[in-house]
Amino acid sequence: MSDNLITDAVFQHTAKLSRLEIKPEESYIKDQLAQAAQYVEVLKELNTDNVPPTYQVNHKSNVLREDVVNDSLSQDLALSQAENTTDAYFKTAPTINKNK
Amino acid sequence: MTDLNKLTLKEAREGLLSKKFTAVELTQSCLDRIKSLDKKLNSFVTVTGEDALKQAQSVDINLPLGGIPIAVKDNYLTKDIRTTASSRVLDNYLAQYDATTIKKLKNAGAIIIGKTNLDAWAHGSSTETSDYGPTLNPWNMEHLPGGSSGGSAAAVAADETIISVGSETAGSIRQPASWCGVVGFKPTYGRVSRYGVIAMKSSTDSPGPICKTVDDAANLLEIMSGSDPFDATSIDEPPWKKPELRQNLKGLKIGLPLSYFPPQTQPEVKEAILGAVETLKKLGAEIIELSDVLDPKYSIAVYTILQRSEVSSNLARFDGIRYGHDRSFFGTEAKRRIMLGTYSLSAGYYDAYYLKAQKVRTLICQDFDNQFKKVDAIIGPVSPTTALKIGASEGQSMFGEIQDMLVEPSSIAGLPGISIPCAFDKIGLPIGLQIMAPQKREDLVYQIAKLFEDNTDYHLERPKL
Numbered sequence: 120m121s122d123n124l125i126t127d128a129v130f131q132h133t134a135k136l137s138r139l140e141i142k143p144e145e146s147y148i149k150d151q152l153a154q155a156a157q158y159v160e161v162l163k164e165l166n167t168d169n170v171p172p173t174y175q176v177n178h179k180s181n182v183l184r185e186d187v188v189n190d191s192l193s194q195d196l197a198l199s200q201a202e203n204t205t206d207a208y209f210k211t212a213p214t215i216n217k218n219k
Numbered sequence: 220m221t222d223l224n225k226l227t228l229k230e231a232r233e234g235l236l237s238k239k240f241t242a243v244e245l246t247q248s249c250l251d252r253i254k255s256l257d258k259k260l261n262s263f264v265t266v267t268g269e270d271a272l273k274q275a276q277s278v279d280i281n282l283p284l285g286g287i288p289i290a291v292k293d294n295y296l297t298k299d300i301r302t303t304a305s306s307r308v309l310d311n312y313l314a315q316y317d318a319t320t321i322k323k324l325k326n327a328g329a330i331i332i333g334k335t336n337l338d339a340w341a342h343g344s345s346t347e348t349s350d351y352g353p354t355l356n357p358w359n360m361e362h363l364p365g366g367s368s369g370g371s372a373a374a375v376a377a378d379e380t381i382i383s384v385g386s387e388t389a390g391s392i393r394q395p396a397s398w399c400g401v402v403g404f405k406p407t408y409g410r411v412s413r414y415g416v417i418a419m420k421s422s423t424d425s426p427g428p429i430c431k432t433v434d435d436a437a438n439l440l441e442i443m444s445g446s447d448p449f450d451a452t453s454i455d456e457p458p459w460k461k462p463e464l465r466q467n468l469k470g471l472k473i474g475l476p477l478s479y480f481p482p483q484t485q486p487e488v489k490e491a492i493l494g495a496v497e498t499l500k501k502l503g504a505e506i507i508e509l510s511d512v513l514d515p516k517y518s519i520a521v522y523t524i525l526q527r528s529e530v531s532s533n534l535a536r537f538d539g540i541r542y543g544h545d546r547s548f549f550g551t552e553a554k555r556r557i558m559l560g561t562y563s564l565s566a567g568y569y570d571a572y573y574l575k576a577q578k579v580r581t582l583i584c585q586d587f588d589n590q591f592k593k594v595d596a597i598i599g600p601v602s603p604t605t606a607l608k609i610g611a612s613e614g615q616s617m618f619g620e621i622q623d624m625l626v627e628p629s630s631i632a633g634l635p636g637i638s639i640p641c642a643f644d645k646i647g648l649p650i651g652l653q654i655m656a657p658q659k660r661e662d663l664v665y666q667i668a669k670l671f672e673d674n675t676d677y678h679l680e681r682p683k684l
Contacts, residue, residue: 125562137531137561138538138546139554148555151616155527155559158617159520159572162579172577173584175422175452176633177409177658182451196315200542209540 125153223248224288225378225681228435231287235280242275242286245381246330249288253333253379256684261354262364262374264293264303266333275330282328283442289324290380292371293334294341295426296415297321300331304417305349306339308537308548318415319447320384320426327442332380335370339550340534341386341419343367344394344619345612348552353609356399357682358648362606365395366619371429372399377684382439386426388419389522389630390601390623393638396429397601397651400640400680402668403429404436405626407658408633409454411440412447418533420526421452423630432678433639433668437461440661454659462662468670469503471663474594476512479625484603491642491650492600495671499598502670507594513586517579518627519620524563524576525631531560555616584632587657596656596663599625601638605648626653635661637668640677649677 125133130149134141141148194207203210223245226234234240250268257263271288280286291297294304296314298321303309317325324331338348346369347353354369356362357377364373368385372395375383385392387405396403404427411426418424428439438461445458475496480489496506534557539545549557563572590597602622612618620627629636634655641652652671656663672678 129562130558133558133562133565136565137554137557138535139549139557140547141554141558145551145554148551148558151555152559152562155523155616156562156572159524159576161516162520162575165517165579165582167575167578167582170578170581172574173581174577176584176631177407177452177454179409179452179455184448192315197541199315200312201540202544203540211540 125149125156224252226381227431228287228382228438229432231381235286242278242280242330243272245286246271246275246288246332249332249380252377256377256379259355259360260357260373260377261352262335262370262377262379263290263333264305264336264351264370265301267300267331271330271332278328278330280328284324285328287329288332288381289329290333290335290371290374290383291321291331292337292368292385294337294386294417295321295384296417297331297334300334302334304340305337305351306548306550306553307350307544309543312543316415319412319449320443321415323442335374335383337370338367338552340417340553341367341388341391342530342552342556343612344390344622346370346395347609347612348550350550355609356606357684358400359606359646362608362648363398363611365398365606367391368429369395372396372401372403375399375401375429375431376682378681382435383429384426384439384443385429386416386424387630388423388425388526390626392427392429393601393626393636393651393653394623396638398606398649400649401429401431402433402436402678403427403638404440405636406440406444406459406661407454407635409452410459410635410661411443412450412453414447414449420529421533422525422529423633433637433665433672436637437665459661461665465666465670467503468499468667471504471596471667472507472594473499473504473667474507474509474590474597476509476597476599478512478514479599481515481603481624484600485605485644487642487644488600488603488605488650492598492652495598495641495652498671498674499667502674509590509594509597512590513583513628515624515628518583518631519624521576521579521583521631522627523617523620524572525580527556527560528564528573529560531557531564580631583628587628587632587634591657596654596667598652598654601626601651601653605644605650629655633658635664637664639668639672641675642677643680
């Protein structure tokens with residue numbers, strides 16, 4: 120937590136991982152991220168050696184059920200909210216560029 | 220009869236069953252109120268209108284909520300009524316199924332009159348970050364209603380509905396209830412199914428009621444609660460039932476954490492809570508000052524990290540392929556939160572941020588465990604201030620976290636809590652008292668809140684509109 124300087128490179132990389140386009144007029148987000156990162160430094164005041172993390176507060180784990188087939192959405196209904204479909208599928212942007 | 224919209228759930232049920240008025244008249248009364256007020260107040264993103272009236276015509280009023288108009292926060296999926304989460308990303312989204320709570324409400328005969336405004340994706344404590352404009356506070360329209368369930372709280376306070384549902388991740392039921400002078404009941408994490416409520420911070424998201432009285436909220440919670448095979452984190456228990464009423468609070472120890480009065484606490488808020496302490500003492504409770512409760516400032520930091528992290532994961536699904544628009548439609552607030560979450564989860568920062576926060580979360584849970592060895596329940600202000608002015612959240616990247624600092628610790632630990640009206644400040648804005656108890660002890664929260672309400676008149680005040 121000591122080095123929380125958010126450089127341009129880190130900021131751009133984070134935007135890429137987030138799949139977000141940050142507009143020039145939103146560049147102030149970078150400073151706000153740095154401020155938030157600075158604020159949470161307060162946690163360093165607390166000793167957490169040998170303290171386990173809590174991911175889940177009602178302590179349920181491995182909730183399993185029999186693998187029984189139940190009713191689900193029809194194909195038409197499942198596709199009904201998509202902007203682009205083709206035949207009976209969702210249409211997505213290409214993820215593999217054949218020319219490379 | 221006029222002003223049916225002003226009735227409580229209890230009064231509306233009695234009126235319907237004794238045939239003083241019909242479900243159609245009751246529904247029409249709420250719709251009329253919305254029509255006359257909501258262009259300005261902006262509690263609703265969508266109003267169902269004719270569909271609600273049609274439903275009211277054929278509803279069985281003998282059902283637990285038969286014919287009762289309800290306003291639903293617009294992050295609950297509702298089949299055939301659009302669900303936006305107050306974000307343009309979902310501007311045209313029609314859910315293919317109902318949230319578990321919506322199914323239960325429909326089975327109980329409730330009439331959904333509309334979907335209420337929230338901070339976009341429930342990211343905030345002002346309802347000011349909604350892509351559909353801010354909701355105003357019915358007590359003073361220059362002020363914010365709080366959030367994120369600001370639309371639900373304002374709709375109840377303004378008598379646009381009889382009852383409503385909101386959702387809380389860290390204050391989003393209790394804080395707007397406090398700022399709007401109504402009752403907000405946040406159940407134990409897992410008491411009410413999260414299935415079909417658009418995920419924000421999954422490890423603390425808790426749907427719950429916002430109503431005009433403690434009993435109304437408890438009655439609605441009975442219907443909303445219960446284990447759900449579609450939510451693996453729901454508590455494996457039958458639906459919650461209201462306990463017997465207590466005659467007084469004798470034998471109960473109630474803790475008052477001194478750290479819940481941070482320096483920015485408005486003097487009137489402190490006075491109000493100390494006034495409430497006197498009322499509780501008169502009712503027989505023993506009030507114990509707690510001087511060693513973990514400073515809420517740590518909860519702000521834990522919440523900031525964990526909320527952003529879970530948000531960055533939960534909002535990854537909004538890619539515009541299966542539903543909604545693409546990611547260019549996200550507003551600045553959502554972008555800011557996704558970015559910080561992605562940063563704190565990414566390689567090189569995970570241990571320092573996410574893991575550290577989850578360890579401090581353990582300390583917060585242990586702190587409550589220790590306090591509850593000394594006291595049965597804990598009280599305090601919901602918010603350090605009354606409703607702030609419109610515009611207060613702008614440009615403040617941690618506005619919500621700081622406003623919600625007194626409700627974050629109990630949310631992080633998954634505890635039940637309630638906000639009830641306990642005073643007004645000098646310009647007439649409501650002040651909320653919160654009551655918290657150990658996990659699954661909604662019975663204690665209810666008993667204390669109900670006795671406080673029965674012995675005070677604050678819940679009877681309504682805004683002059």
